[in-house]
Amino acid sequence: MRRGSRVLGLWLTTAFRATPGLTVLMGAAVMANAAFGPLATLGIKWVVDAMTGGGDPTAGVVLLVASLTVTLLARSLTTPLGDTLAERIFLYVERDLLRLTTAIPSLAHHEDRELADRISLLEQQRRRLGAIWQLLGAVSAVTSVVTVVVLLASVHPLLVLLLPLAAVVAVVDARGKQAQRTLINSHEHLRRLGTATLDTLADPGPGLEVRCFGLAPTLLRVASATMMLRYWRYRRATLRWAGRTALAWLVFLLGYAVGVVWVVSRLLAGTSSVGDLVLVVLIAPQVAATAGLLISSSRVIAEVWDTFERYFWLREYAADHSWDESRTAPPERLSRGIELRGVGFDYPSTTTNGSAEGSRHRALHGVDLVLPAGSTVALVGDNGAGKSTLVKLLARLYDPTSGQVLVDGTPLTELDPRLWRARTSAGFQDFARWELTAGHAVGVGDLPHLDDRSRVSAASTAGQAQDLITSLPQTFDTQLGAGYEDGVGLSGGQWQRLALSRAFMRTRPLLMLLDEPTAALDPEAEHAIYEQYASAAARVAAETGGITVLVSHRFSTVRLADLIVVVGEGRVLEQGTHAELLAAGGRYAELFELQAHAYR
Ligand SMILES: Nc1ncnc2c1ncn2[C@@H]1O[C@H](COP(=O)(O)OP(=O)(O)OP(=O)(O)O)[C@@H](O)[C@H]1O
Numbered sequence: 080m081r082r083g084s085r086v087l088g089l090w091l092t093t094a095f096r097a098t099p100g101l102t103v104l105m106g107a108a109v110m111a112n113a114a115f116g117p118l119a120t121l122g123i124k125w126v127v128d129a130m131t132g133g134g135d136p137t138a139g140v141v142l143l144v145a146s147l148t149v150t151l152l153a154r155s156l157t158t159p160l161g162d163t164l165a166e167r168i169f170l171y172v173e174r175d176l177l178r179l180t181t182a183i184p185s186l187a188h189h190e191d192r193e194l195a196d197r198i199s200l201l202e203q204q205r206r207r208l209g210a211i212w213q214l215l216g217a218v219s220a221v222t223s224v225v226t227v228v229v230l231l232a233s234v235h236p237l238l239v240l241l242l243p244l245a246a247v248v249a250v251v252d253a254r255g256k257q258a259q260r261t262l263i264n265s266h267e268h269l270r271r272l273g274t275a276t277l278d279t280l281a282d283p284g285p286g287l288e289v290r291c292f293g294l295a296p297t298l299l300r301v302a303s304a305t306m307m308l309r310y311w312r313y314r315r316a317t318l319r320w321a322g323r324t325a326l327a328w329l330v331f332l333l334g335y336a337v338g339v340v341w342v343v344s345r346l347l348a349g350t351s352s353v354g355d356l357v358l359v360v361l362i363a364p365q366v367a368a369t370a371g372l373l374i375s376s377s378r379v380i381a382e383v384w385d386t387f388e389r390y391f392w393l394r395e396y397a398a399d400h401s402w403d404e405s406r407t408a409p410p411e412r413l414s415r416g417i418e419l420r421g422v423g424f425d426y427p428s429t430t431t432n433g434s435a436e437g438s439r440h441r442a443l444h445g446v447d448l449v450l451p452a453g454s455t456v457a458l459v460g461d462n463g464a465g466k467s468t469l470v471k472l473l474a475r476l477y478d479p480t481s482g483q484v485l486v487d488g489t490p491l492t493e494l495d496p497r498l499w500r501a502r503t504s505a506g507f508q509d510f511a512r513w514e515l516t517a518g519h520a521v522g523v524g525d526l527p528h529l530d531d532r533s534r535v536s537a538a539s540t541a542g543q544a545q546d547l548i549t550s551l552p553q554t555f556d557t558q559l560g561a562g563y564e565d566g567v568g569l570s571g572g573q574w575q576r577l578a579l580s581r582a583f584m585r586t587r588p589l590l591m592l593l594d595e596p597t598a599a600l601d602p603e604a605e606h607a608i609y610e611q612y613a614s615a616a617a618r619v620a621a622e623t624g625g626i627t628v629l630v631s632h633r634f635s636t637v638r639l640a641d642l643i644v645v646v647g648e649g650r651v652l653e654q655g656t657h658a659e660l661l662a663a664g665g666r667y668a669e670l671f672e673l674q675a676h677a678y679r
Contacts (some may be wrong), residue, residue, distance in 0.1 A: 086384065086391045090214060093387075097171035098164065105160045106215050112153035113219030119146035119227040120361045128354035139576070165209035170389070172208040174214035176201065179397040184496040186476045187400075192426035194396075196267040202390040208390060210383045217376040222565050223369045228360055234342065234355045244334040251327040253377045255320025260385060262316050269309045276302035331370065388513030407493045409502050413452035413589055413624035414487055417473065421482030422446040424468055424649075442468040443649045445482065452487075455613075455627040457640035459670065464646040466630045470594045473628060474503055486589075502623075504588040506596030510578030512569075514560030517577070524581030534584065541611040542580025543604050547573050572600050578610060588619055591627040609636050634674050643667060 094102040115539065125139030160513030178397050180198065188192070223241065231238040274299050279285050289295055324524055343360045345351035424443040431665035443465050450456050458466040472484060484491040504524070513520040521539050522529035535555065539545045545641055551557035559577075569577075579596055593612065597605040612627065619625035630636050638657040645652045645660070645667045653665045 084529075085600040089391050090383070090387050091312055092392075093172065093208065094164065094168055097168040099509075101160065101164045101167065103156070105164050106218075108153045108160060108500075109219045110222060112148050112157065113151070113222040114226060115146040115149040117230055117362070117365050118659070119143055119150065120358055121230055123361060124358040127357045128352050131353045135181075148561055151335075160214065162486055165206075168176045168209035169206055170203055176205060176390075176393070179393050181398050183400050184402050184475070185400060185478070186471075192268065194265075194427075195591050196271070197392065199262060199271055200267055200425065201393060204382075204386045204389075205388045207383050210379065214383070214650045216372065219382050220369060220372040220376050223365070223372060227362060227365055227369050231366075232268060234351065234359055235345070238338055238342075238359065238501065241331075241334060241338055241366050241551065242369075244331045245300070245366055245372065247371040248324065249328040249377055249380050252320070252324045253381060255316075255323055256378045259313065259320060262312055264385075266309045266312065266424045269305050273302045273305040273309070276305070280319050292654060298440075301359060311587075324631050335366070337371075352504040371399070375422060402492075405493055405495050407489060407495065407590060409494050409499050410487050410489075412622070413626065414622075415449040416452040416454070416487070417626060417672055418459065418485040419446050419448040419469075419472075419482070420485060422448075422472065422479045422484060423479045424472060424477065424480035426468075427521040441649055443472075443479075446649075446651055448644060448651055448654070449497065450626050452624035452663075455620075455629065455639070455640040456642045456644060457617045457637040458628065458644050458646055459628045459632070459634075459637055459667065460646035460652070465649040467594055467651075468647050469646065470592050470628060470630060473590060474505060474592060475499055500540075502584045502587070502589040503592065504584035504590070505592040506579050506594070507592075508595040510575060510596070513577075514558075514563070517554065517559055518555030518587050520559055520577045521584065523582040526586030528584065534586075535580075537679045538583040539580045541615060542576055542578075543608050543611070544573075544576035544580045564605060572604070575600060576604070583615060589623055589625045591616065593624060593627065594630045595632070597631075605633070605636075609639070609641050612641065627631040634671050 098377055101589070110312070118144075122141075122143030125142060127139075128134065129136035129139055184611060228239050228242060232239065258396055273371045278293060280298055280302075281291060287632055289298065326463060339356075341357060342351055342356050346353065346356050423445055444471070446465075458469060460466055472479055473491075475484075475491055475494075478492055486494060486499075515523070517678045518532065518535050519529060521542070521544065522535045524538065528534045532555065536545070539548055547569075548554055548557075552565075558566045559569060560566040574595070582591070582593065582596065591612075598609055600608065612629070616625075616627040619627070629636070629640060637643055641656070642654060643657060644654045645665070647666065651666060653660060653663060655663065661671065
């Protein structure tokens with residue numbers, strides 16, 4: 080109940096926050112239309128009664144003209160006002176949704192299936208959030224109901240029974256729609272799967288593999304089977320809904336016919352006037368219209384309510400997951416380093432058997448590890464060992480499920496995530512391809528210095544992108560991306576050089592994370608990059624006690640690290656320097672020997 084009133088409050092205040100003046104004007108127009116519409120029928124009754132009874136028709140004429148004037152004016156306003164209002168609210172909400180999702184510092188909401196479904200539904204239905212006038216429509220339906228009840232009761236109270244019949248139609252209709260909505264919501268994962276499969280076909284990225292492996296017909300079959308499964312269930316629910324509503328309408332029309340026949344018999348018996356009969360006959364479309372209004376507004380309201388509930392949920396989720404309680408600023412420089420103490424982690428979406436009931440899959444188990452200040456630490460291990468997961472926990476893209484990460488003794492969960500990330504530099508294997516100017520594609524690595532040309536140039540040199548940028552037609556000012564008129568398309572390795580340069584934009588990081596950032600580079604470029612890393616790491620270590628964490632499968636690079644950590648199945652298997660680990664003859668020695676053998 081309390082939640083319901085808060086959702087309603089959000090609905091009302093959203094329109095007011097977006098555009099108060101328009102909202103009030105729209106409310107007045109809708110209400111005037113609802114109240115004055117049925118009064119015109121009363122005016123006609125008064126005129127007919129005056130004419131047949133020899134009275135003065137002036138009052139009836141005045142009521143009729145006044146009602147028609149107000150309703151026509153109000154009606155001519157509601158559509159343009161409603162459209163403008165909806166557009167304004169939509170723009171407001173669109174910005175708010177992006178603000179909310181981008182303000183959540185963790186990645187969990189993208190990866191937990193239930194959360195991702197909710198957000199995806201909200202994004203699809205966000206236009207509904209502009210439908211304030213549907214709420215006003217409901218208020219106006221109630222106003223119409225009151226007016227129609229008063230008019231019918233003025234002829235005979237029994238005639239008011241026509242309205243409950245109309246209400247039955249509304250209820251049957253709303254329940255049918257509710258069943259359809261529940262079905263849509265519970266099948267969102269099928270829609271997402273189908274759309275993602277189709278997107279894969281349309282996307283030029285995977286296009287190469289799709290063609291080489293002849294995957295298109297199979298992917299199309301999978302996508303359409305997924306979509307069709309959802310469609311058949313949707314169709315069955317819709318047909319059932321339509322059939323039940325038609326039946327309810329038949330019952331209403333039967334009741335209405337009985338009512339009219341009854342008033343005719345009262346007229347013949349002299350207990351009702353001709354005006355009464357005219358009123359009952361004319362009010363029929365209004366009872367039907369009121370019922371229709373009730374139906375459509377209850378239906379739309381239920382839909383909009385659903386969407387507002389999701390909007391409300393997202394606002395609460397964003398507020399609960401904003402990590403606002405983490406307010407401590409990171410230290411200016413690291414003196415001890417970063418310690419992982421009993422760190423365990425489960426990804427939000429994963430279960431061992433793929434079902435919601437299955438136990439969660441552990442990516443890390445009780446990791447104890449010290450990354451000394453000023454050191455370069457290499458993480459090695461098999462695919463899926465947990466290296467990238469460790470890197471993500473260090474960047475605080477997630478919080479550990481158990482244990483904690485300590486930065487110079489302070490839990491990372493207490494550090495302000497924005498300030499911590501501002502002191503973190505990162506280069507990832509899955510880098511972004513920013514289709515900006517070349518200078519900005521590097522500069523976004525440190526937004527406050529986006530246009531600092533000397534900083535951007537130095538970062539480009541360190542990231543081995545300087546030659547690439549000078550070869551571009553307008554060097555740093557060249558638009559990237561073949562889709563633009565003067566845009567330049569780049570190769571995978573060239574994009575990666577820009578991504579690497581971004582990692583060098585921040586000059587005083589406490590933590591530099593390099594998660595296989597050179598996979599697309601030729602060996603010469605990779606060698607040069609690691610020399611740059613080594614000198615950047617040495618400078619950072621001297622200036623801030625910063626730590627460089629490097630994930631790599633190439634032992635020629637790994638062996639240079641101060642500390643090598645071998646990760647396997649989510650645990651630290653062994654750690655030490657290259658020489659120590661070789662002497663120990665464990666997993667590292669085995670992997671090193673394998674790679675050295677392959678190169679011999
Ligand atoms: N986003 C995710 N959602 C669910 N599970 C994930 C996700 N990312 C990784 N995992 C799982 O967590 C485990 C550790 O993965 P991680 O990416 O840390 O391995 P890695 O050592 O970096 O592997 P690689 O060398 O292949 O990059 C794997 O079993 C993987 O399936």
